[in-house]
Amino acid sequence: TGEWHKPGRRRIVPSSVVLTSFQVMSRVFLIWAVTHSVKEVQSEDSVLLFVIAWTITEIIRYSFYTFSLLNHLPYLIKWARYTLFIVLYPMGVSGELLTIYAALPFVRQAGLYSISLPNKYNFSFDYHAFLILIMISYIPIFPQLYFHMIHQRRKILSHTEEHKKFE
Amino acid sequence: SKHPDPLHTLREVEILDAKTREKLCFLDKVGPEHGLHWAKDPQWYPARQSLRLDPKGKSLKDEDVLQKLPVGTTATLYFRDLGAQISWVTVFLTEYAGPLFIYLLFYFRVPFIYGHKYDFTSSRHTVVHLACICHSFHYVKRLLETLFVHRFSHGTMPLRNIFKNCTYYWGFAAWMAYYINHPLYTPPTYGAQQVKLALAIFVICQLGNFSIHMALRDLRPAGSKTRKIPYPTKNPFTWLFLLVSCPNYTYEVGSWIGFAIMTQCLPVALFSLVGFTQMTIWAKGKHRSYLKEFRDYPPLRMPIIPFLL
Numbered sequence: 054t055g056e057w058h059k060p061g062r063r064r065i066v067p068s069s070v071v072l073t074s075f076q077v078m079s080r081v082f083l084i085w086a087v088t089h090s091v092k093e094v095q096s097e098d099s100v101l102l103f104v105i106a107w108t109i110t111e112i113i114r115y116s117f118y119t120f121s122l123l124n125h126l127p128y129l130i131k132w133a134r135y136t137l138f139i140v141l142y143p144m145g146v147s148g149e150l151l152t153i154y155a156a157l158p159f160v161r162q163a164g165l166y167s168i169s170l171p172n173k174y175n176f177s178f179d180y181h182a183f184l185i186l187i188m189i190s191y192i193p194i195f196p197q198l199y200f201h202m203i204h205q206r207r208k209i210l211s212h213t214e215e216h217k218k219f220e
Numbered sequence: 221s222k223h224p225d226p227l228h229t230l231r232e233v234e235i236l237d238a239k240t241r242e243k244l245c246f247l248d249k250v251g252p253e254h255g256l257h258w259a260k261d262p263q264w265y266p267a268r269q270s271l272r273l274d275p276k277g278k279s280l281k282d283e284d285v286l287q288k289l290p291v292g293t294t295a296t297l298y299f300r301d302l303g304a305q306i307s308w309v310t311v312f313l314t315e316y317a318g319p320l321f322i323y324l325l326f327y328f329r330v331p332f333i334y335g336h337k338y339d340f341t342s343s344r345h346t347v348v349h350l351a352c353i354c355h356s357f358h359y360v361k362r363l364l365e366t367l368f369v370h371r372f373s374h375g376t377m378p379l380r381n382i383f384k385n386c387t388y389y390w391g392f393a394a395w396m397a398y399y400i401n402h403p404l405y406t407p408p409t410y411g412a413q414q415v416k417l418a419l420a421i422f423v424i425c426q427l428g429n430f431s432i433h434m435a436l437r438d439l440r441p442a443g444s445k446t447r448k449i450p451y452p453t454k455n456p457f458t459w460l461f462l463l464v465s466c467p468n469y470t471y472e473v474g475s476w477i478g479f480a481i482m483t484q485c486l487p488v489a490l491f492s493l494v495g496f497t498q499m500t501i502w503a504k505g506k507h508r509s510y511l512k513e514f515r516d517y518p519p520l521r522m523p524i525i526p527f528l529l
Contacts, residue, residue: 171404176486 066118072198080107083149087184090165091156099155103148106141113137135206142202146195153184160184233259238275238298245299259297267376270300305376312366315385319393320359326397327352338403345407347415351400351483354422355393358475361426369433371440373447392491400483408484421478428471431457436468449514462518463526465507469499470524500524 088100117134120126159165166180235245247259260269270279273290275298327348331339343349399405408414435458439448452459460467476492503524510517522529 170399170402171406173406173409173484174486175399175402175405175484177399 099151106145304379318390418482425474432468466503
């Protein structure tokens with residue numbers, strides 16, 4: 054999947070810049086704009102759920118990259134990276150959605166990050182509605198990312214199986 | 221013995237797919253005076269077929285003739301399907317007619333936008349009426365320019381662009397119009413002074429933008445696709461060519477800044493910012509191709525903002 058020679062971009066690992074930025078932005082949003090901003094949700098179980106999912110995912114993912122760069126990738130790590138997501142990804146998404154949902158009443162009550170008319174900038178923003186829109190956006194986005202990973206899994210793990218047969 | 225005459229030698233043309241290099245077509249006994257439209261597949265329209273000398277190179281034009289291309293008696297051309305195409309004129313008309321119409325829906329406070337007690341009411345602020353006139357004028361001007369002024373160097377663009385472009389123009393128009401025509405709209409902080417200054421900026425920039433479009437049109441005779449360096453003319457608005465390559469974009473940004481100051485509306489300012497970013501990218505590209513094409517290009521000129529950008 055890697056494209057190693059695109060001019061103007063330094064690439065250390067062959068991941069898509071767009072998909073990765075998206076993931077980083079969504080995580081930063083969950084942490085700062087939701088969990089940190091709405092103190093009342095910090096004791097929710099859903100927070101524990103996504104933190105565990107993200108942590109395990111990242112430990113495996115960075116081990117994968119490290120070993121790949123050292124040209125010594127144990128099959129177990131490759132397997133883990135392309136298999137455990139099947140459980141970890143839905144786990145993380147559930148934790149994220151439940152956390153946002155838990156934050157909603159507090160956002161509405163406090164009018165958090167919201168501005169209403171009239172004001173001299175002639176602008177309005179309803180953070181409560183925005184969070185609901187974010188939750189809805191998971192519906193088209195999550196299946197695409199999930200099935201992309203499943204497709205990658207079939208491609209990469211069966212490829213290794215074939216190699217092993219001829220050893 | 222007779223030497224083969226290059227002007228009249230028949231050529232062979234093989235056409236390969238630019239991505240897979242598979243042989244798509246072989247034409248023999250092609251006259252050197254044949255243009256490339258002869259080589260294109262009749263089952264798809266020519267605008268979506270790109271033929272080029274190098275798989276990653278620039279597309280050849282339909283008017284290019286085999287004898288003028290750097291090929292021998294056997295020419296290898298690479299084919300690329302550009303996907304469904306749509307004409308530039310169609311895209312421009314659609315993307316500009318939308319904002320014109322949509323803004324008016326909000327201005328007249330058509331039902332289901334604001335509360336029912338406001339249906340078809342009129343704002344009591346002069347600036348709101350002025351803003352409607354300016355916004356409408358701007359898009360009428362663009363539509364007329366598309367029909368009568370602009371000379372497009374490309375006939376078509378990919379079809380998906382119309383969806384992308386219309387979402388941008390129509391979406392922002394609705395967003396801006398919603399606030400400016402809102403019953404709870406707050407007029408500018410500095411009142412009539414601010415509105416007058418902003419209106420002056422807007423009008424000057426609209427005139428400037430139009431002057432540049434006319435000057436660019438006069439650079440290129442009807443039906444031709446020639447390219448020349450634009451220079452200032454007798455019209456003072458065109459003197460901005462001394463300092464920038466794309467003064468039409470400079471004036472366009474100026475117009476929207478004027479409109480933002482006039483309405484004192486944050487969504488307008490954001491729209492101006494996004495537009496400025498996109499136009500800067502285009503201006504830099506245009507500037508770079510001017511520099512590449514013309515050795516004697518005036519060194520003082522910047523792409524879009526004098527001395528700065």
